[in-house]
Amino acid sequence: MTQLASRQANLGTETAFETLAKAKELERQGKSIIHLEIGEPDFDTPEHIRDAAKKALDDGFTHYGASAGQLETREAIAKHQTERQGYDVSPDNVIVTPGGKPVMFFTIMALIEEGDEVIYPNPGFPIYESMIEYMGGTAVPMQLNEETGYNADIDKLRSLITPRTKLMIVNSPNNPCGSVIPEADLEEIAKMAVENDITVMADEIYKDMYYGDDVEHVSITKFPGMRERTVILDGFSKSYAMTGWRLGYGVFPDFLVEPVTRLMTNSVSCTSVHTQMAGIAALEGSQESVKDMMKEFTIRRDLVVEGLNSLPGISCPTPKGAFYAFPNITGTGMTSQEFAEKALYEGGVALLSGTAFGVYGDGYVRVSFANSRENLTEAIERLRKIL
Incomplete structure (x- = not known):
């Protein structure tokens, strides 16, 4: 069998997509999963942008x-x-x-x-x-x-x-x-x-x-x-x-x-x-959608930070940008990977081990708050139960 180039062994991955695949498989098995793993806004692309793409197709930009x-x-x-x-x-x-x-x-x-x-x-x-x-x-x-x-x-x-x-x-x-x-x-x-x-x-x-x-x-x-x-x-x-x-x-x-x-x-x-x-x-076009999205993310950020800080063994600084929280979970006695797996398989909450972002991420997890307030509140309660 033809061997792969040796440099392929140096190629890493993006764990968010691996975790998403695991979470989707659990959903196929009938388990309820709250997705806090993937780094994308949960809003729809604004209508005027979608309309511009449709017009471009009709105008022959193909x-x-x-x-x-x-x-x-x-x-x-x-x-x-x-x-x-x-x-x-x-x-x-x-x-x-x-x-x-x-x-x-x-x-x-x-x-x-x-x-x-x-x-x-x-x-x-x-x-x-x-x-x-x-x-x-x-x-x-x-x-x-x-x-x-x-x-x-x-x-x-x-x-x-x-x-x-x-x-x-x-x-x-x-x-x-x-x-x-x-x-x-x-x-x-x-x-x-x-x-x-x-x-x-x-x-x-x-x-x-x-x-x-x-x-x-x-x-x-x-x-x-x-x-x-x-x-x-x-x-x-x-x-x-x-x-x-x-x-x-x-x-x-x-x-x-x-x-x-x-x-x-x-x-x-x-x-x-x-x-x-x-x-x-x-x-x-109008930038109001960006402003509106950030107003909602601000509310979610505060909800998530307060919720995470109320959990035993967890401390969470307040993020200044993006839409991620990066709480310290060392007080739980678990490694980052153990915490992420327990959250997914026992709690039905998909989040990422800090080690997905490098060796210095151990002791932390990444929580994307690009999800509804209702789901974020439920995710905190699910984590509370497993802790």
């Missing part, structure tokens, strides 16, 4: 498009990013991708060779580590500490940098912790990147998801020397409840535009064109 994305889509994204970031973003630096993950894939594929080091958040989105190792790079975890609001210790982060450090990944607001990197820390990270000639990938997919009307998103690209070395990863999945549409984009520095466009051509040819037309409608 053929191949440019590998980097339709010009009108890149122009709309560039205008949106210019308004949000406070500096001019050119459509020439925008590449539209089928979801946000290709921006991670292509950035790491274009930059990382055997032995190159990449600093990444841990706990963090599991695909970072998976792709670094798949490309033969060395994944260097930047530990996010509960004591510092699930952020890195800046002095310890500085000590991780070596002459082999080629890329650093930052994610704020953070998945799975719901934390936000303080502006002063972002500035220090920017200085490190410039001083050591490190490229940065800033995962900003949750940039619309902050709690508090007075909180503004701060991108690492606002600091001197960062625009020419930073990849901004963004997309439509979270802000506009468009996870299934597979529509993301990257804002790439000049030196990465051509190689990443070539990777698009070699891999997926282009992103679905009628979907891109829906993306334009999302950016140029």
